[in-house]
Amino acid sequence: MLVRYFAAARAAAGVEEELHALPEGTSLEGLLEAALAVERPAPPEGTPTLARIVARSSFLRNEMAVRDHSVPLGTEDVIDVLPPFAGG
Structure with a gap:
């Protein structure tokens, strides 16, 4: 599964996108848990x-x-992953 980060999410993740090798049927919640478990710089x-x-x-x-x-x-x-955006 490919996760793409935008705006502040990209800055916080430290990458634009990343692949997660999770089994078919993994929930969005499970994918997000896996993404948050990745060790990242501050x-x-x-x-x-x-x-x-x-x-x-x-x-x-x-x-x-x-x-x-x-x-x-x-x-x-x-x-x-689309964080809240200001403006319109």
Whole structure:
């Protein structure tokens, strides 16, 4: 499963995207737990932790909004982590 990070999530994660080799049917919640378990350097000063950002983020699964964190994912799914954006 590919996780792509945007804006503050990218800064906190320290990468634009990362692959997670999880079994077919892993939930979005399980994928997020795996992403948060990755050891990362501290985010830049003034940037919240990735865990804090993920808790407030919206998610896209293959470019479609997903709100149910229990939804099972496929191994080829792409999950976008979209933190709250200011402005419009």
